[in-house]
Amino acid sequence: MSDSRPIALDAMGGDHAPHEIVAGAVHAVRERGLRVVLVGSPRVLYESLAELDATHEIPIVRAEEALAMDEGALASLRRPRSSIAIACHLLRRGDVSAVVSAGSTAGIVATGKLRLKTQQGVLRPAIAVALPTLPHPTLLLDAGANAEVKPEVLVQFGHLGAAYAELAYGIDAPRVGLLTIGSEAEKGSKVVRRAHELLEAAPGLHFVGNVEGYDLLTGKADVITTDGFTGNVALKTMEGAVRYAFDELRQTIGGSPLARLGAFMQRTRLRELSRRLDAEAHGGAVLLGLNGTVVIAHGSSKAKGISAACRLAADLATAGLVAGIGERVQRPHRSR
Template sequence: MAPIALDAMGGDHAPVEIVAGAVQALRQYGVPVVLVGAPRPLHEALIEHDAAWQIPIVRAEEALDMSAGALASLRRPRSSIAVACHLVRRGDASAVVSAGSTAGIVATGRLRLRGQQGVLRPALAVVLPTLPRPTVLIDAGANAEVKPEMLVQFAHLGVAYAETALGVPNPRVGLLTIGREAEKGDKLTRRAHELLVSAPGLTFDGNVEGHDLLTGAVDVVVTDGFTGNVALKTVEGAVRFTIGELQETVEGSRLARLGALFQRTQLRRLRRRLDPEAYGGAVLLGLNGTVVIAHGASRAKGIAAACALAARLAAAGTIARIGERIAASHRPHRLWS
């Protein structure tokens, strides 16, 4: 397999933690990585890990700021994320991983890798830590304004992801809105519900509400990028609050600490399940290349997990599966207005 092109200049802790994550991805997961960025600091960081001759570097002197938007990314054609995308397009890398600006990555990915045939818009998919198996939320922030037909395509993208990355057979799809009844929601969700009911190749379970996000009610939750991003950040905040409260309670008294000692295995398991870095990040689906966007604050562990996720998606043929689904479901539509 071709290596993962890792944007070494993107992220709050770049390049030190990015390089550490690349080394961990190689040594812990066996994932080959090529670092893209300014050679001197990257080489120095690799020396610190005794990995200077294990991980190659591709030069990219420019980098996007974490606050960079879509237009700023287009003005830097030689940025590290642009060069990483070019490596995938050329076949020299199997996927792109970056912890940089989400808006910049989405804009650069769309420009450099182009959308798959028949895909109206790429969408961001994230994994929620539900039981008995994870739930895919899509779109988590790539498209603030969408058409109903796009939500149907997002469902196909999310189902392909659930099938290939999570091994879910016949994933169940739910539409995120304000009530379970078909007539609940605005014009967009009501029309999307009508299309999803009759969409070939999808198992549509109807509407889901915000309190269903962490219950595992469905395997794929579909929504627009604005709503999805708000929902995702709400879930992340709730998880952080829960972990903080749990830790404070456990450490609150000698008796509580003693009880925690007997429950330490379960507590560790819960912490691992709720750790966002364990899932590798969001995946930009619908492009002619695999793109994984790690959290901007990711440390080495999160970067390594993102590289491992990108490698799994590339090896599982997620792009080809999306192409098959879109081709099978594609019908001429008059876009809603």
């Protein structure tokens, strides 16, 4: 059963806004059969749509302001009529099923909290990112919404992530790990050590113990809970390291004509791999814990990344992510 309401797409957020965002909307509508509403400056968006011969396919909702990519949390207060604020407003009113934006993460988080409010029972919203493990992604959260959290919040992030993993990947009783610096319970900061105790005692949560940085890409846990500072550093370190390793290896192997030819013949598989490792292809990060589904696409997203983000947003809305989280956090003591 699919949610038939459209996705509200913030057309003014992102390094390549608005043109690539509009192109992404067109792709989502034409190739994925989704319904999308563009939020932004009508004049600008109409032009972009006209270029793609799509003025009749995608409606525009007016928002004359926008948050710049370098604007943070405070800007969301200063600009109540920004494109992301209007998109959240549409979601709040029930006109759309979810919001997608490639704008400034801090701006999206602040605007989302302000306009949509935190879900009942949720202590702190968190950003969940899907890491490219197989057979299904590992969810890392928080990837940057909260630089500092209490132990209870780390436990709840486990629940938020578990709800996501259940609904998005159909995992029964997702394995939840705590990111820290050693496998023993007594390793880590005070907050993390206390969170370990609470996680061990948490009903309805399949806690598999501490995980380390090594384990982000090994699939040892389905959900990895951490504060937004550590999670953000780890995520960016991972992205940087993968890019580095690829560049180095490509340079080394690229030196041999024979290897180059071989790699050429493996193009499809190489492309598939880089697609799997590409954050964009996953559709982006999800802001969990608000009264509505908000997908944060990568700031550098082009049309296909935006389209994938719309797909993700639609799927999560259809799966009932907000309700699923509500059930988990309001009845944490149910037994499984």
